[in-house]
Amino acid sequence: MAPYDVTAWGKGIEVAVSLGIGFSFGFILERAGFGDSRKLASQFYFRDMTVLKVMFTGIVVAMVLLFWAVFLGFVDYGRIFVNPTFLWPGIVGGFILGLGFIVGGYCPGTSLVSAATGKLDGMFFVGGVLLGIFVFGEAAPQFWDFFEGAGEGARATLPEWLGLPTGLVVLGVVLMAVGAFRAAEWAEGLVARRAQRRQDAQP
Amino acid sequence: MRNPKLFAAGLLIVMGLGLAVWGDPSIEERMSQRSEELDQELASREKHIDPGELLELLYNTSVDKRLFDVRDEAEYNLFHILDAERVDLQSIDDDFASTIRKKQVVILVSNGEERAELAYRRFRVAGLTAVYILEGGINHWLAIFDKGIQDAKPQRDDTRQYAFPGVLGHRAPASRPPVELAASRNFTKKVKGASAVKVSGGCGG
Numbered sequence: 001m002a003p004y005d006v007t008a009w010g011k012g013i014e015v016a017v018s019l020g021i022g023f024s025f026g027f028i029l030e031r032a033g034f035g036d037s038r039k040l041a042s043q044f045y046f047r048d049m050t051v052l053k054v055m056f057t058g059i060v061v062a063m064v065l066l067f068w069a070v071f072l073g074f075v076d077y078g079r080i081f082v083n084p085t086f087l088w089p090g091i092v093g094g095f096i097l098g099l100g101f102i103v104g105g106y107c108p109g110t111s112l113v114s115a116a117t118g119k120l121d122g123m124f125f126v127g128g129v130l131l132g133i134f135v136f137g138e139a140a141p142q143f144w145d146f147f148e149g150a151g152e153g154a155r156a157t158l159p160e161w162l163g164l165p166t167g168l169v170v171l172g173v174v175l176m177a178v179g180a181f182r183a184a185e186w187a188e189g190l191v192a193r194r195a196q197r198r199q200d201a202q203p
Numbered sequence: 204m205r206n207p208k209l210f211a212a213g214l215l216i217v218m219g220l221g222l223a224v225w226g227d228p229s230i231e232e233r234m235s236q237r238s239e240e241l242d243q244e245l246a247s248r249e250k251h252i253d254p255g256e257l258l259e260l261l262y263n264t265s266v267d268k269r270l271f272d273v274r275d276e277a278e279y280n281l282f283h284i285l286d287a288e289r290v291d292l293q294s295i296d297d298d299f300a301s302t303i304r305k306k307q308v309v310i311l312v313s314n315g316e317e318r319a320e321l322a323y324r325r326f327r328v329a330g331l332t333a334v335y336i337l338e339g340g341i342n343h344w345l346a347i348f349d350k351g352i353q354d355a356k357p358q359r360d361d362t363r364q365y366a367f368p369g370v371l372g373h374r375a376p377a378s379r380p381p382v383e384l385a386a387s388r389n390f391t392k393k394v395k396g397a398s399a400v401k402v403s404g405g406c407g408g
Binding site: 001060061064067068071072073076077079160165166167168170171173174175177178181 | 208212215216218219220221222223224225226227228233236237240301330332
């Protein structure tokens with residue numbers, strides 16, 4: 001029963017599986033157009049909401065398939081690693097990452113995709129990411145208390161937090177995604193119409 | 204297909220609805236789904252620990268552990284290992300398992316091994332992995348630490364094979380034998396201890 005312990009299959013296979021997943025992920029990001037910082041930054045101005053649509057689609061498809069696999073007995077959910085929750089560090093880190101995303105036009109994964117396709121801005125961004133990792137590593141002891149004191153770092157999931165059945169939460173997230181897609185397209189249309197009106201008004 | 208987006212959204216909603224209706228199989232259904240895998244785990248005896256190992260664990264305060272006794276209340280009252288918590292087999296479900304920290308080691312005890320193995324299955328499908336069974340149960344424990352029969356053979360049979368002059372609970376000396384007795388046992392340590400919380404992250408995008 002999945003998940004399988006890939007590490008038990010030998011180092012070669014472990015590396016091959018990691019490379020396969022990494023390459024597929026990067027390929028899909030590139031095909032979705034995420035190697036272009038202008039396309040990525042457009043989401044913050046509601047001009048192009050592809051990022052939200054692709055990422056949220058990935059999340060809900062993976063979630064639905066995972067829980068169907070759990071339901072059918074193919075996957076042991078208890079053995080799936082879930083990142084421990086450190087709420088406040090997560091919020092602060094998310095804010096900093098978002099800020100970097102707006103300024104630089106990439107997040108770490110997409111900057112690698114961009115760099116891999118030979119884009120200069122992507123390469124500079126990757127350099128910045130590496131520098132940030134170094135600075136973070138050096139500065140981490142200064143705020144370690146905040147990080148560790150911000151929760152038990154335990155596995156926290158929506159069904160546990162809400163006290164609702166998993167299936168109901170999955171349905172809720174799917175509906176939320178469909179609603180978000182609809183709202184994103186509405187916002188894109190609105191921004192496009194305004195831009196068109198401005199263009200028409202110009203002499 | 205006229206509108207693939209609409210079709211995909213509809214498919215996701217239908218699959219989500221399916222999960223909302225059927226997506227939470229009972230613990231018994233999950234045990235049935237995973238019976239083959241659990242049978243193999245139990246047959247390997249890798250999760251059955253020697254009484255000597257349990258005795259060492261009882262004295263080892265660095266291991267975060269819970270000891271659950273799944274025998275009847277009368278048997279538990281008659282004798283139990285110090286710090287053992289009695290629990291009804293049927294009450295072991297997802298809610299109960301959620302009260303156990305992921306890093307905690309769970310050790311299960313019954314008269315023999317049969318009931319403890321049933322409890323093991325319930326804990327495993329509820330998502331716990333560090334679950335162990337006392338080899339031979341209380342019958343084996345008492346044969347070694349009460350009667351001093353070091354070469355007693357562990358048995359799966361859950362029939363009670365001990366008697367006490369009264370209801371002793373954990374007041375019997377064998378409830379907490381001296382840790383030195385563990386040294387007289389020849390066993391392989393199987394409890395891996397609590398897995399450390401792994402901190403990782405990344406936006407992935």
